[in-house]
Amino acid sequence: MISPARFIAVLVKEFxxxxxxxxxxxxxxxxxxxxLFLFGFAINSDPRNLPTLLELNDDGPIVRAxxxxxxxxxxxxxxxxxxxxxxxxxALRDGTANFVVVIPSNFERDVLRGRSPEILIDADAADxxxxxxxxxxxxxxxNIAVDxxxxxxARPMPSQAGxxxxxxxxxxxxxxxxxxxxxxxxxxxxxxxxxxxxxLITAVAIVREREKGTMETLIASPVRPIEVxxxxxxxxxxxxxxxxxxxxxxARLIFGVPFDxxxxxxxxxxxxxIVVNLALGFLISTVTRNQMQAMQISFFTILPSILLSGxxxxxAGMPAWAQTLGTxxxxxxxxxxxxxxxxxxxxxxxxTGDMLALGIIMVVIVTLAMLRYRQTLD
Amino acid sequence: MTDAPAPAISVRGLTKIYGDRAVxxxxxxxxxxxxxxxxxxxxxxxxxxxxRMMCGLLVPDDGEGSCLGYDIRTQSLNIKExxxxxxxxxxxxxxxxxxxNLDFMARMYRLKGRRKKVDLAxxxxxxxxxxxxxxxxxxxxxxxxxxxxxxLLHEPRLLLLDEPTAGVDPKARRDFWDEIRQLAASGxxxxxxxxxxDEAIQCDYIAxxxxxxxxxxxxxxxxxxxIGLHTFRVEASDLTALEKVLREEPDVAQVARFxxxxxxxxxxxxxxKALAKRYQNEGRGRWQEKPSELEEAFIYLMTGVxxxxxxxxxxxxxx
Numbered sequence: 001m002i003s004p005a006r007f008i009a010v011l012v013k014e015f016x017x018x019x020x021x022x023x024x025x026x027x028x029x030x031x032x033x034x035x036l037f038l039f040g041f042a043i044n045s046d047p048r049n050l051p052t053l054l055e056l057n058d059d060g061p062i063v064r065a066x067x068x069x070x071x072x073x074x075x076x077x078x079x080x081x082x083x084x085x086x087x088x089x090x091a092l093r094d095g096t097a098n099f100v101v102v103i104p105s106n107f108e109r110d111v112l113r114g115r116s117p118e119i120l121i122d123a124d125a126a127d128x129x130x131x132x133x134x135x136x137x138x139x140x141x142x143n144i145a146v147d148x149x150x151x152x153x154a155r156p157m158p159s160q161a162g163x164x165x166x167x168x169x170x171x172x173x174x175x176x177x178x179x180x181x182x183x184x185x186x187x188x189x190x191x192x193x194x195x196x197x198x199x200l201i202t203a204v205a206i207v208r209e210r211e212k213g214t215m216e217t218l219i220a221s222p223v224r225p226i227e228v229x230x231x232x233x234x235x236x237x238x239x240x241x242x243x244x245x246x247x248x249x250x251a252r253l254i255f256g257v258p259f260d261x262x263x264x265x266x267x268x269x270x271x272x273x274i275v276v277n278l279a280l281g282f283l284i285s286t287v288t289r290n291q292m293q294a295m296q297i298s299f300f301t302i303l304p305s306i307l308l309s310g311x312x313x314x315x316a317g318m319p320a321w322a323q324t325l326g327t328x329x330x331x332x333x334x335x336x337x338x339x340x341x342x343x344x345x346x347x348x349x350x351x352t353g354d355m356l357a358l359g360i361i362m363v364v365i366v367t368l369a370m371l372r373y374r375q376t377l378d
Numbered sequence: 379m380t381d382a383p384a385p386a387i388s389v390r391g392l393t394k395i396y397g398d399r400a401v402x403x404x405x406x407x408x409x410x411x412x413x414x415x416x417x418x419x420x421x422x423x424x425x426x427x428x429x430r431m432m433c434g435l436l437v438p439d440d441g442e443g444s445c446l447g448y449d450i451r452t453q454s455l456n457i458k459e460x461x462x463x464x465x466x467x468x469x470x471x472x473x474x475x476x477x478x479n480l481d482f483m484a485r486m487y488r489l490k491g492r493r494k495k496v497d498l499a500x501x502x503x504x505x506x507x508x509x510x511x512x513x514x515x516x517x518x519x520x521x522x523x524x525x526x527x528x529x530l531l532h533e534p535r536l537l538l539l540d541e542p543t544a545g546v547d548p549k550a551r552r553d554f555w556d557e558i559r560q561l562a563a564s565g566x567x568x569x570x571x572x573x574x575x576d577e578a579i580q581c582d583y584i585a586x587x588x589x590x591x592x593x594x595x596x597x598x599x600x601x602x603x604x605i606g607l608h609t610f611r612v613e614a615s616d617l618t619a620l621e622k623v624l625r626e627e628p629d630v631a632q633v634a635r636f637x638x639x640x641x642x643x644x645x646x647x648x649x650x651k652a653l654a655k656r657y658q659n660e661g662r663g664r665w666q667e668k669p670s671e672l673e674e675a676f677i678y679l680m681t682g683v684x685x686x687x688x689x690x691x692x693x694x695x696x697x
Contacts, residue, residue, distance in 0.1 A: 009485030013474065020473045213469040217528075219435055220463040221486040222455055 006223050010231025014205075018235055028201065032193045032243045033250065040186050040255050050134050052076040053097035055088045060108035065145035070101065073141055075134040088122070098124045099134065111146060183258075186251045187338040188311040191331045193247070194240055194270075195277050195305045196298075202236055202281025203294040211290050225373045233278045240274040251342075261341030265348040269337040272358045276330045279365040286372035305331035333357045386411040386536050386567035387432055389443030389450065394427050394436060394590075401427045403590035404441065409569055409583070414562045416581030416598070417571040420680065424590040425571040426466060429538050432569070433461045446536055459487070462529035466540040468521045470528055472514025476505055479513050480528055487532035499527045519550035526557070537561065539570040543577065555580055579672050586679050593679060602670035607631070607678055608647045609670040610654050612640040614663030623662075629653050634677050643674045 018025055054067060071078050079097055082088040091097040102120035104110075110117035119142055121135060209215040218228060251257040259266075280301065288294040306312055308326035315326060326332045333354040340346035340354075387409035394402040402424040409415045419425050430436040432445050434454025442449070448456045470479045480499055484492040500506045503523055513524060522542060529537070539558075543551045555577065562568050562582075570581065578584060578598075585595035596604055614620045617640055624633045624642055629649040634641045640663075644650040654665040 003488055005485055005488050009482055012485075013471065013478070013482050016478060017471065017473050212472070213465060213467045214471055216435070216463075216465050217469045217483075218486075220433065220458060220461070220465075221483070222458045223486050 002224055002226060007227040007231045010223070010228055011234055014232055014235045017205075018239075024201070028197055028239050029242060029246070032197065033246055035193055036186070036189055036247060036250050037254075039189055040251075048074045049077040050075060050098040051079045051096065052099040052101060053079050053088050053091050054081045055085065055100055055102040056081055056083060057105040058103050058107040061149040062108050062111055062146055063103055065149040066101075066103065066142055069141040069145045070138075073137060075137045092122055092124055095124070099138075101138065183255070183343065184339070186255050186257045187342045188309075188335050190244065190247050190251075190270075190338055191273070191309065191335045192302070192305055192311055194243060194274060194334075195331050196302050197243065198236060198240055198274060198277035199281040199284065199301055200295065200298040201239070202233065202278045203284040203288070203298050204291050205236075206232060206282060206285035207288055207291050207294040210285075225370060229282055229369070229373065233275075233282065236278055237271075237274050240270075240277075244270055257342060259342050260345035262347035265346070265351055266338070266341045268348070269334065269341070269351055269355060269358070272355060272362065273330060273334040273337075276358055276362045276365060279362060279369055280330070283365055283369040283372065286369060304329045308332070309335050311335055327357070328361065330358060330361050333361075384411055385409055387443070387445050387569065389432065389441060391441035392428065392431055392438050392443060393440035394424070394431060395439045400590050402431065402438075405587065405590070405592050407585055407592065407595065409567060411567050412562065412565050413582040414558065414568045414570065414580065416578045416584040417569055417587070418573060418578055418584060418676070418679075419571075419587040420573065423588045425587065426540050427590075428587070429463075429540050429569065429571060433457055433463055433536075433538055435463075459532075460535045461538060462532070462534035462536070463538045464525050464529050464540060464542055466544065468513075468525060470513050470521075470525060472512065474513060475510045476500070476503075476513055476516070476524060477509040479524065480531065483528045484531050489532060495531055499531055503527050518545050519547060522546050522550065522554065526554070530561075535566060537566055537568045537570075539568065541571050541573070543572065543574065551577075575673060575676055578676060584672075586676070588679075598672060601672060602675040605670075605675050605678060606645050607643050607670040607675055608645070608650055609641050609643040609668050609674050610650065611666045611668045612642055612657075612663040613638070613666075614640070620663055627653060632674070632678050632681050634674060636673070641668075641674055643670060643678060 052070065054070065056063065056067075067081075070076050076099070079091075082091070082100075085102075088097070088100045088102070092100050100122040102122065104117055104120070107117050107119075119138075121138060123135060209218065248259065252259065281298070284294055284297045284301070288297060304325065308318070308322060309315070309329050309331040310326065311331065315323065315332065318326065337351045337354045337358075340350055344350075385408040387407065389405065389407050392402055392405040392407070393400060405424075405428060407428075417425050417429070427436060431438045432443070432450060434445070434450055434457045437451065442451065444450060445457045446460050448454075450457065471482070474482065477496065477500065480496045481492065484496055489495055497506075500509050505520075505524070513521065516524060526539075526542070537558075543554055546554065551574075558568055558570070559580070570577070572578060581598055583596065584598050584601055586593045586601075594601060594604055612620070617635065617638070621633050621635060621640055624630050624640070629644050629646055630642055630653070631644045632642075634643070642650075642654075642665075651667075654667070657663060658665045
């Protein structure tokens with residue numbers, strides 16, 4: 001019943017139309033590259049050079065060591081020294097400083113006496129992700145400063161090292177030892193950009209047939225839905241291939257993102273992901289009447305891919321209901337596949353669960369799409 | 379209807395409801411094979427919806443029927459193989475060339491010797507040297523010819539034409555109808571919807587629908603008799619004034635102007651005769667009874683429909 005000839009006819013037509021539509025074609029290839037560069041460089045959840053103000057209520061060798069430590073650390077952009085608490089509070093409020101580091105009075109003396117004085121960090125926590133790394137780095141800086149300035153001097157007893165160094169927080173950064181955001185963001189971007197172009201373009205390509213009336217010609221011919229669906233989808237799978245290749249090359253050469261895992265597992269995972277997205281685009285096209293609606297709904301699916309997938313925020317940190325929602329988002333699983341394979345050197349066994357999840361999502365979407373795409377104009 | 383051939387399309391009680399409005403309301407229709415069947419009615423009367431249901435593009439909400447011997451509900455795929463459907467709006471790909479469009483349609487129907495058939499169609503169209511031009515750049519008349527050629531590629535037994543000549547110049551329309559008649563002569567059944575009177579006259583059979591209901595159907599020649607319309611031909615010096623007066627007469631259903639004469643029609647023959655006599659005696663025009671023709675019949679139908687918009691009486695009483 002299913003005819004390869006008709007499938008090929010749709011395929012050929014789709015390629016011709018794609019070739020003639022220069023703008024869309026350029027967008028499909030060009031935009032991902034632009035986005036990769038833009039976001040790869042711009043998004044940084046571990047920002048450096050945050051403006052910092054030092055409020056000094058004491059002076060001495062340790063304090064001076066701390067000041068020079070802060071000055072050399074690239075987490076901080078040192079904006080000045082203040083002694084008036086009111087002024088430093090104002091600096092924090094008006095954004096002159098993101099941090100105010102307060103050295104209390106009698107700090108030197110208390111350190112020497114092993115009283116473990118408290119250094120207060122007043123942080124502008126309006127953007128919490130911006131501060132985490134810097135706060136953690138500060139304790140390291142203070143520790144080093146205290147250590148260095150007390151070498152050869154009357155040092156507190158080594159056995160009391162724990163209590164006297166309450167700032168000492170050790171941060172382990174597994175798989176991304178340099179804490180580079182790009183290493184995390186770039187593979188995630190692949191998931192987001194693929195989903196963006198694939199869903200949107202498929203949805204629009206099909207809705208356009210309905211809007212222009214050509215769908216009526218298609219439906220009036222003996223062509224089967226599956227022939228239309230595959231014929232329309234496959235050209236865009238190839239577009240997805242091109243995007244991915246460009247992406248991987250750029251990730252490697254420009255951002256230095258490693259590819260440690262099994263390329264074959266990656267290949268399987270990303271094909272599955274592309275098909276899921278195209279099917280989703282197809283489904284959207286069956287429930288919308290014009291290109292504007294198709295675009296609106298496509299964008300609606302893109303936000304969860306960014307916000308609930310673990311791309312922007314750690315998946316485990318979301319509330320349980322949000323995690324449940326996120327599990328239904330294809331990007332969530334592909335994101336894990338890509339990160340596992342590229343960064344952690346995973347192979348097929350480690351991604352089986354994610355592949356299964358993607359498979360289930362695909363079956364659901366394809367079934368819905370086939371049910372919705374009827375061979376009538378109803 | 380006597381000696382009607384076996385119908386190519388036969389539907390009973392065909393109904394389509396959008397929201398709470400019956401766009402097509404229990405429509406019965408038989409299209410005899412090998413004829414040109416005119417499907418008439420004002421805009422929005424449900425012609426397109428009916429045609430779409432007949433070839434399986436829409437599923438009827440009620441009713442049943444067959445098309446070329448296949449069930450319109452369950453065998454739409456078989457119907458599609460043998461039907462050529464030309465949509466009201468140009469619905470080939472404007473960003474494909476003429477040749478690519480024909481080639482695409484030929485592939486859709488899995489035609490053997492596709493290249494040759496496309497070449498032939500291009501020759502028939504006279505578009506061989508423009509075959510690589512984008513279809514979107516063609517004029518209205520050429521688009522229509524291309525669309526017809528595209529839906530004839532697979533040599534359908536039934537041709538459904540939905541207002542095929544809308545927006546096409548008179549010369550192209552005449553050429554188009556020449557082709558339609560040739561097709562009918564070769565045995566293809568043609569169902570054509572139109573609201574041009576001069577096209578309706580070319581049809582062997584006619585159905586007139588309004589607001590989803592069939593008002594009348596039959597052989598074209600029999601339609602005026604079926605309505606029971608009687609017509610007088612009136613020649614007068616001041617037609618415009620006379621027309622105005624006649625319109626106020628209760629026994630006159632309609633007054634239509636044909637060049638330098640008026641056709642005055644009504645359903646009540648004795649009353650109309652009396653009226654004619656009275657006017658004649660008063661010296662207002664030369665009155666002469668003539669057989670009612672399709673023109674009068676259609677004007678009558680259309681007027682009746684407009685007047686009976688609120689009530690859905692199947693036949694206008696002409697007021």
